[in-house]
Amino acid sequence: xxxxxxxTVSAAERVAQAHRKAVGEPAAVADAPATxxxxxxxxxxxxxxxxxxxxxxxxxxAYSPRADDRVTVTTHRPGAQPVTDEISDEEIRxxxxxxxxxxxxxxxxxxxxxxxxxxAARLGGLxxxxxxxQLLSRDTGGLDVTVxxxxxxxxxxxxxxxxxxxxxxxxxxGDAEIDQAPVRTRLAETCAQSNEMFSAFPPLRARHxxxxxxxGETVSVIDYADGSVTQAPHPVDAAHRAFVVGLPEDRQPxxxxxxDTVRRHRRFVDDACKAFGAESLRSLPDAPGRVLDWLxxxxxxxGVDGTPSVAEAAGWLNFDEAETxxxxxxxxxxxxxxxxxxxxxxxxxxxxxxPLLGVDACDELxxxxxxxxxxxxxxTAAGLASGVWALVPEKAAGNFAADLAEDGLLVVELHRxxxxxxxxxxxx
Numbered sequence: 381x382x383x384x385x386x387x388t389v390s391a392a393e394r395v396a397q398a399h400r401k402a403v404g405e406p407a408a409v410a411d412a413p414a415t416x417x418x419x420x421x422x423x424x425x426x427x428x429x430x431x432x433x434x435x436x437x438x439x440x441x442a443y444s445p446r447a448d449d450r451v452t453v454t455t456h457r458p459g460a461q462p463v464t465d466e467i468s469d470e471e472i473r474x475x476x477x478x479x480x481x482x483x484x485x486x487x488x489x490x491x492x493x494x495x496x497x498x499x500a501a502r503l504g505g506l507x508x509x510x511x512x513x514q515l516l517s518r519d520t521g522g523l524d525v526t527v528x529x530x531x532x533x534x535x536x537x538x539x540x541x542x543x544x545x546x547x548x549x550x551x552x553x554g555d556a557e558i559d560q561a562p563v564r565t566r567l568a569e570t571c572a573q574s575n576e577m578f579s580a581f582p583p584l585r586a587r588h589x590x591x592x593x594x595x596g597e598t599v600s601v602i603d604y605a606d607g608s609v610t611q612a613p614h615p616v617d618a619a620h621r622a623f624v625v626g627l628p629e630d631r632q633p634x635x636x637x638x639x640d641t642v643r644r645h646r647r648f649v650d651d652a653c654k655a656f657g658a659e660s661l662r663s664l665p666d667a668p669g670r671v672l673d674w675l676x677x678x679x680x681x682x683g684v685d686g687t688p689s690v691a692e693a694a695g696w697l698n699f700d701e702a703e704t705x706x707x708x709x710x711x712x713x714x715x716x717x718x719x720x721x722x723x724x725x726x727x728x729x730x731x732x733x734x735p736l737l738g739v740d741a742c743d744e745l746x747x748x749x750x751x752x753x754x755x756x757x758x759x760t761a762a763g764l765a766s767g768v769w770a771l772v773p774e775k776a777a778g779n780f781a782a783d784l785a786e787d788g789l790l791v792v793e794l795h796r797x798x799x800x801x802x803x804x805x806x807x808x
Contacts, residue, residue, distance in 0.1 A: 383785050384437075384532055384792040385458060391440035391528045392803045398456055399442035399526040405805065406442035406526075408553035412545040412800035413438050414537040415587045416624060416760050416769050418599055418615065419729050420707030422642070422737060424585045425649040427660025428704035429603045431612065431711055432590035433622075434797035439529040439542035441550055442805070446522030451504035455527040465500040469522065472504040472578075476512075479577040489651075491686065494643070495578050499527070502540065503547055505578025506571065513570050516551060534635075535626030535767030535790060536760025540579070541587035544571040545800045549592075553802045564592040565607070581635075581764060582642050596798040601711040605662055612714040614796065615722060615756075621777040622794040624760060625749055625784050626742075626767030638739040638763025645696050645737070648688055661697075662704060668697040692738065699736035703729060723756040723771075730758045739763025745789075746770075753780045769794065 387394075392411045399406045414437040420430035446452070449469035456462050475495070482490045495501070503525060510516040525547065531539040548567045549558065557563050568588040575583035586602050589609060594600040598611035616622045627633075652661060652671045661667040675693050688696070706725045713721040733741035741762040749757035749768055753776035760767045767790075772780045785791045 383781055384790060386436075386795075387458075387530050391438045391530050394456070395440040395442045395526050395528040396803075396805055398454075398462075398528060399444070399524075402454065402526065403444050403524045405444070407444050407805075408550040409440065409442045409803045409805050410546040410550040410553065410800065411438045411440035411803060412542040412549070412591050413594075413797035414531040414539070414542060415590050415594075416537055416794060417584065417586065418769070419710050419726060419758065420703055421584045421586050421761060422645070423700050423703045423707070424602075424604050425646045425653075425660075426700035426704065427604045427662030428700060429601065429605070429707040429711070430586035431599050431601055431707055431714070432586045432594065433599045433614070433794065434590060434594050434596055434799065435531075435537060435792075436795040436797040437531045437537065437792070438797070439527065439531055439539065439546055440803075441525055441527050441543060441546040443523050443525045443547070443550055446524055448522045450522040451500050451507065451525065452523070453499040453503055453525045453527060455499055455529060457529050457533075463499075465498045467497070467500040467504045469504070472501070472508045475501070475505065475578060476508050488682070491647070492577075494580070496580055497578070498580075499543070502544070502575070502579045506544060506547055506574040507551070509570055509574035509577070510548065510551060513566070513573075515566070515570060532626070532629070532790060532792060534629050534632045534765055535624055535792070536765035536769070537624060537767070537792065538584070538587040538591070540581070541571070541575075541583065541591060542800070544575065545588055545591040549800055549802050558802060561593065561609075565589075568592045581639060582646065584761060584764075591800050594799045596796045599714065601707075603708075605660065610711075612711045613717065615714060615771055616794065616796065619774055620755070621772050621774055622769060623772060623777075623781060623784075624767050624769050624790075624792040624794060625745060626760075626765070626790045626792075627745075628788070628790050631788075632766045633740075635764055635766075641737070641739050642763050644688060648693060648696065649700070661700070668694070668701065671697060695736045695738060699732055702732065702736075719755075726756040726758045733759055733762040737762060742766060742768050749780075749784070752776075752783055 414435035754770035
C-alpha cells in the first residue's frame with residue numbers, strides 16, 4: 381500500500397468549495413490538525429500528564445444555519461464518496477438527558493448508556509454542549525456542516541477530534557478573543573465533555589487541548605494536576621523523522637473491547653475521586669493503597685457487579701502512576717535533548733500498556749517498526765486505534781517507509797503542523 385497522500389490543495393479551500401456547491405456561502409470556515417500522543421494519553425482522569433504532537437494533515441469544516449432543527453453533516457474523505465449523516469434537535473436532547481447522572485431504587489449512582497451514532501450525533505451533541513455551557517445562544521437552530529478530512533481513521537491521529545475542534549472554532553468565529561488561551565481552554569474542555577456524552581469512542585482529552593492550544597514547532601506538555609499547557613522541543617529534528625504506521629481501515633479489528641476497557645478504567649478513577657472528595661487521584665496521598673482499600677469495602681458492601689476486580693484496579697493504578705512519571709520524565713528529556721532517555725521511556729510505556737492497562741497496544745507492529753530501523757515506537761492510542769508512532773533516523777527513514785508500505789501497512793509521515801484556526805470564507 382502506498383504512503384498516505386499529502387494533499388496539494390488545503391482542506392480549508394476544498395471544504396469551502398464543497399459547501400458553496402452543496403449549500404451556499406458558509407457562515408464560517410475553520411480547520412484543525414491531526415494529533416499524536418508521544419506518551420501519557422490515558423492518564424488524564426487520574427490527573428496525570430501527556431505529551432502531544434501536531435501533524436500537518438488537517439480536517440476542515442464549513443457551516444451554515446438551517447431553517448429547521450436538524451444537524452446535517454456531509455463528510456468528504458480521500459478516495460471515498462461523500463457521506464451524509466443527520467440528526468434532529470429532539471433526538472440530541474433525548475440523548476443528552478440519558479447521560480445525566482442519576483440514582484437507582486437503592487440510592488446507588490446509575491451508569492449512563494454508552495453513546496452511539498456517527499458524525500451528526502457527535503457534532504449535534506457538541507452544539508448542545510456549547511449551548512448548555514453558555515458558549516452558544518439557546519436560539520441556535522439546525523446546521524448544515526461540510527467536512528473535508530485528510531486525516532486517516534483508526535490509526536490514532538485524532539481524525540474526529542480535529543473535526544470537533546474545527547466545528548467549535550467555526551461556531552465561535554465572531555469572538556474577538558478566539559485566539560486567547562482562556563477561550564481555547566474552555567472550548568477544549570467542552571469538546572471533551574461533549575465526546576464523553578455523545579461520541580461512540582471515549583475521547584482522549586489531550587487531543588482537543590493540543591489541537592486548540594498547541595504550537596507547531598514544539599510538542600505540548602499537558603499536566604492535568606493543574607491544567608497547565610507548556611511546550612517542549614520537538615522529538616523530530618534534523619537527524620530524525622517521524623511516522624505513524626498502522627493497519628488500513630478495511631483491515632482494522634473491532635476496537636470494542638479496548639473502548640470498553642478504557643471507559644471502565646476512567647469510570648473507576650472518577651468514582652474513586654468522588655469517594656475521596658479529591659479533584660484527582662494524583663493529588664491524593666498514598667492513592668493506590670487507599671483506593672484499593674475503598675474498592676475492597678465496596679465489594680464487601682455492594683458486591684462486585686459493575687466494579688473491577690482488585691487485581692485489575694491495581695494494574696490500572698500502577699499504570700497511571702508510572703505513566704505520569706514517564707510522561708513528565710519524557711518532557712524533561714526532550715528539554716535537555718537526552719535522546720537515549722526518550723527511547724527508553726517510550727519503550728517502557730509500550731511494554732506496560734497491554735499488561736497493566738489491559739488493552740491491545742499493537743505490540744507486534746511496534747516491534748516491527750523497531751526491527752525496520754526505528755529508535756522508538758509506541759502505540760498512538762492503545763485499545764482505541766491500530767497504529768503506532770515511530771521515530772526513525774533520517775538515514776533509515778526512506779527504506780523504513782518503503783518497506784512497511786510494501787508490507788501492506790498504512791504509512792503516514794508526521795510533518796509538523798499548526799494549531800486549529802478560523803479562516804475567513806473569502807480566503808478559503
